[in-house]
Amino acid sequence: MAVDSKTIFDRPVALRDVVTHYCPGCTHGVIHRLVSEALDELGLRERTCGVAPVGCSVLCYNYFDTDFMEAPHGRAPALATGFKRMRPEMIVFTYQGDGDLASIGMGEIVHAANRGEKFTTIFVNNAIYGMTGGQMAPTTLSGQITTTCPAGRDTSHTGQPIRVAELLSALVTPGYIERVAVHTPAHILNAKKAIRKAFTLQRDNKCYTLVEVLSTCPTNWGNTPGEAVEWLDENMIKYFPLGCYKDYVEPEGS
Amino acid sequence: MSQYEVTFAGFGGQGIMTAGQLLAYAGIEEDKQVAWIPSYGPEMRGGTAYCTVVISDIRIGSPIISNPQCACVFNRPSFDKFTPLVKSGGLVIVNSSLIDVTTDRTDVDEILVPANEIAMKAGNAKAANVAVLGAFIGATGVVSFDTIKRIIKVKMAHKKAVLEINYHMLDEGRKLALKTLGKKAKG
């Protein structure tokens, strides 16, 4: 009797079969996979253009099998705006770290969200600058040690960490903004739902969409992958609560 | 000696950069001109790390050293990359704990130092780099042992036990170097 084999787990088509440069225990890779799965499931890969940030994920164009642009540091939302305005039929997403989005690129992201640009932002918040070797980010937690706050972040000098999902949700323009995490299987499933929802809303031409993903950086946090997951769970979620901060509501009379 | 150039190469975390810096400090201590030139860049993430130290009696020109007189290689990729670059008549010091080949070049001397094994035996796996440094100084005399000992004391070993281990590593490296080169001279 022949055994029927059924594939129940495979690499998404939108994700290339290559080895990434990410450090062991870094969750950038998980997030890549979730984005790729969503694009596959919604059948969007062939009309998608991604925008890479400057940060550890600058090379993400080597991992996603979609068209891509590489933006200057922080400017991805501006490139995405220009692109999407000229080709509204395309699916556009920016993939940005916390330094890229919430520090140097704060101007661009606020205005893109406020104009209701119909692209999706995957915002990877790992509370540090990964690529440049562990400097303070706008999302670095109070007291957290980095190479530019070696005594721990002193919020009386640098302000409190920025909560991006909350900040952007204060804009009046309709949008969809949710914060998720990817450090446990249950969180990954939730994150997937949010990412898929964001791309669905974009596909239906509804609104600006942003999913903030809490992510690990064991290399620059100075811990093991296991410890990093615990650190995220114990420290980051407390300050960056998970959940939907702004849901899309159909305008009345439409 | 007017100028001596040595490259230390291995994985990040093997103490490559530190070995080079200790040597550079020793050079300054002996009133020589020194330059310590690191590899920097994306290849540092998990890849090979290397640094070159130039010690000279005169003003140092090029920090780009294509062909050093000596390469101290701590892992196989570094062996493959740097052994062919050593100047003819130069020296290769091989961490034989992690490299199971030897060079087929006949125009250079080769010293095998089972650095990881010596370090494990001495009770501090991290001190492997110092054994190689000991072999290098033993073979070349670029700086004196007294100087390097002083530098190690000031720069790394604040605990007596750690200091003893490092001195022991230096000595083991030196003995191996002298034995290897001495034998060669006789044969």
Place this chain on the structure above:
Amino acid sequence: MAKVLMKGNEAIAEAALRAGAEGYFCYPITPQTEVAEYLSKRMSEVGGMFLQGESELAVANMLFGAASTGKRVFTTSSSPGISLMQEAISYMAGAELPAVIINIMRGGPGLGGILPAQADYFQAVKGGGHGDYRTLVLAPSTVQEAVDLTMLCFHLAQKYRNPVMMIGDGMIGQMMEAVEFPESYEEPPLPSPDEWAATGARNRKARIIKSLFLDPVGLENNVLILEKKYQQMIREEVRCESYKISAKNKILIVAYGTMARICQTAIDELEADGVSVGLFRPISLYPFPEKEILREATRKNIKSVLTIEMSMAQMMEDVERAIQGRRPVHFYGRSGGIVPTPEEVKEQVHKLLSAKRHSSKKKS
């Protein structure tokens, strides 16, 4: 003081403190981030201000504000970050503010790479921002010189009330050499910042620090005031060094920064082979040592000039301008973070010499 082994970036940071820097504003970027990391500890020890800004655009304008207080302030960055600073540099030049900006250059254009390059020569020397202005530009070739020139930058910024830049390639920032800091820091007397800084209109008229002049006559006047300072810089601030320049040289190499050191090694080796080549090293890139180059290049035996860069014939334009067509000027360079080796330099010299032999044979 005894010699210490220091990474270029850290030595620059320490030198700035020794020169009296009281404020430092930064944004991380490879290969200069060690300056920021060093000062994140040291600044608080000496009671100065360390602030990581949200972008280089912001940082440069923080510098603008900080310079307006009359205190000694500076920033460091690398190529893409320096591009973002051009707006504030132009405004500071227009408003006559002293500030020090240090660029540890990496390869471009765009995001480029992170390895050493000299490709921001045009940007630094020709004025990367808009308008009729110049920045004084210095280029060290050793870590010790990076220390000395960093300190000098602070003096010159105050002397001219103008942005002063130091440009070094990634190699200068990353390598360690022995450095010595002067026991005490002495500099020639300077006009007090109290004469021009915004310190509060107590017992004097209110001061406005600005670059807006809607009346064209007023704007031209401001530009002419700046121009006068640039002419003074040309008279007083040219700095250069020559190496093995002699009557025997057939070729004169012109190179700056790390590239000049590599040429030195090549020249030593060529000399050992009986080939005599001299090196001219500009230390100030603006003002450019035009007269000095012309003098050396037009020595009797010099047949041609070879400009060598870690960029694509940028400084060569200034060398050509200085030499005024009186000698042929050749170029060799590598880009993208690849640094020419002494071997490559020697090969270029040999090529030039044999080409000349051929051409002179033809003539005879």
